Amino acid sequence: MKAGPKDLVKVIQNVIGKDPAQLHEPSFIGNEKEYLNKCIESTFVSSIGFYVEELEIELAKYTGSKYAILVCNGTSALHLSLRLLGIKENHEVVIPAITFIATANSVLYTGATPHFVDIETESLGIDPIKLRNWLLKIGVKNKKNELVNRKTGKKISAIIPVHVFGHPCKIKEIMKIGEEFNLPIVEDASESLGSFIERRHTGTFGKLGVISFNGNKIITSGGGGAILTDNEELAKRAKHLSTTAKRFHKWEFIHDEVGYNYRMPNLNAALALAQLENIEKFVSKKRKLYLRYKKAFETFENIRVLEEKKGCRSNYWLQTIFLDNVDFKYRDKFLSEAHNNNIFIRPVWNILSNLKPFINYPKSTLTNAIKVEKSTLNIPSSSFL
Ligand SMILES: *Cc1c(COP(=O)(O)O)cnc(C)c1O
Numbered sequence: 020m021k022a023g024p025k026d027l028v029k030v031i032q033n034v035i036g037k038d039p040a041q042l043h044e045p046s047f048i049g050n051e052k053e054y055l056n057k058c059i060e061s062t063f064v065s066s067i068g069f070y071v072e073e074l075e076i077e078l079a080k081y082t083g084s085k086y087a088i089l090v091c092n093g094t095s096a097l098h099l100s101l102r103l104l105g106i107k108e109n110h111e112v113v114i115p116a117i118t119f120i121a122t123a124n125s126v127l128y129t130g131a132t133p134h135f136v137d138i139e140t141e142s143l144g145i146d147p148i149k150l151r152n153w154l155l156k157i158g159v160k161n162k163k164n165e166l167v168n169r170k171t172g173k174k175i176s177a178i179i180p181v182h183v184f185g186h187p188c189k190i191k192e193i194m195k196i197g198e199e200f201n202l203p204i205v206e207d208a209s210e211s212l213g214s215f216i217e218r219r220h221t222g223t224f225g226k227l228g229v230i231s232f233n234g235n236k237i238i239t240s241g242g243g244g245a246i247l248t249d250n251e252e253l254a255k256r257a258k259h260l261s262t263t264a265k266r267f268h269k270w271e272f273i274h275d276e277v278g279y280n281y282r283m284p285n286l287n288a289a290l291a292l293a294q295l296e297n298i299e300k301f302v303s304k305k306r307k308l309y310l311r312y313k314k315a316f317e318t319f320e321n322i323r324v325l326e327e328k329k330g331c332r333s334n335y336w337l338q339t340i341f342l343d344n345v346d347f348k349y350r351d352k353f354l355s356e357a358h359n360n361n362i363f364i365r366p367v368w369n370i371l372s373n374l375k376p377f378i379n380y381p382k383s384t385l386t387n388a389i390k391v392e393k394s395t396l397n398i399p400s401s402s403f404l
Pocket of ligand 1: 092093094095118119121122181207209210231232233242243244
């Protein structure tokens with residue numbers, strides 16, 4: 020049987036039994052209020068304090084990363100990561116064509132040029148085969164064994180794979196390509212806290228990994244982010260650069276380079292610490308929600324629910340469905356029918372290289388991205404549903 024827009028609404032209503040339904044709302048079921056009160060009582064509500072230290076320790080423990088450095092959001096974590104790798108003007112960075120705009124913005128903040136490469140349809144991450152072909156096509160090794168763009172002569176400096184909607188991308192294949200071409204990987208794990216590949220947490224494969232604690236993510240600090248790394252030097256530099264590059268001194272203001280005010284306030288860390296204590300509960304509820312959706316959609320031949328790849332544990336942050344063989348007009352009928360019924364569903368992001376700020380940057384053929392853009396929807400995903 021084929022599902023039409025009304026069927027989609029019915030299925031969602033049957034599964035979640037709630038109307039209206041947002042796409043994603045946070046749940047505060049633990050120590051949030053207690054920690055926030057303690058934080059206020061301590062007067063240390065800003066960038067220094069117990070909860071910042073504690074959350075850095077707990078996040079490192081949970082992800083298995085040696086170091087976790089908290090910052091004020093995921094975007095600044097991406098920007099700082101690229102800065103830590105020395106990326107600037109005259110550099111080029113490869114990213115997937117479909118991701119949240121922050122991935123691309125962070126490249127532009129450094130002055131570097133983004134390249135957009137196609138995604139694969141199993142996980143919606145950057146396609147390793149297309150990535151390798153793209154690097155072979157545009158790149159050539161110089162005498163220092165660095166990869167440079169044969170047209171522009173600029174250095175290709177990093178790859179940023181993204182674990183989309185919490186689903187681990189093909190990071191192992193991508194790591195191999197990074198080694199082959201001598202390129203560091205910054206893993207955008209903004210959406211994948213709680214997602215593992217054979218028990219290794221996403222964001223810990225690359226030289227640097229990025230987490231977001233924005234309000235719509237699986238756990239939140241209000242707004243916030245983190246950098247994960249096993250490299251002590253990078254971790255120290257991340258802390259330093261995020262703290263206006265200020266050297267420690269009891270009273271002098273000595274800043275040894277241009278840094279940023281990117282630290283996460285203690286108040287936000289207090290909220291996120293309480294949230295992190297419940298992350299396994301949230302993941303388990305989201306995994307159950309996925310099973311309920313999967314069962315409910317089984318009768319329809321034209322709708323498929325995105326599921327985790329073998330060997331992975333996805334956090335199922337946003338539930339994702341694919342419509343078969345559709346165009347934008349048909350897709351939009353599903354969107355408007357749902358919105359008319361106060362059910363918030365959303366299409367995947369637009370292909371970034373079609374957006375005004377990025378239209379003139381290089382891109383591979385985007386066969387899969389074009390298909391995915393027209394057919395992919397996120398449906399209500401809060402962990403309490
Ligand atoms: C949320 C998100 C970010 C940025 O995080 P903020 O905390 O909102 O700045 C970056 N990349 C992806 C893929 C995201 O989903």
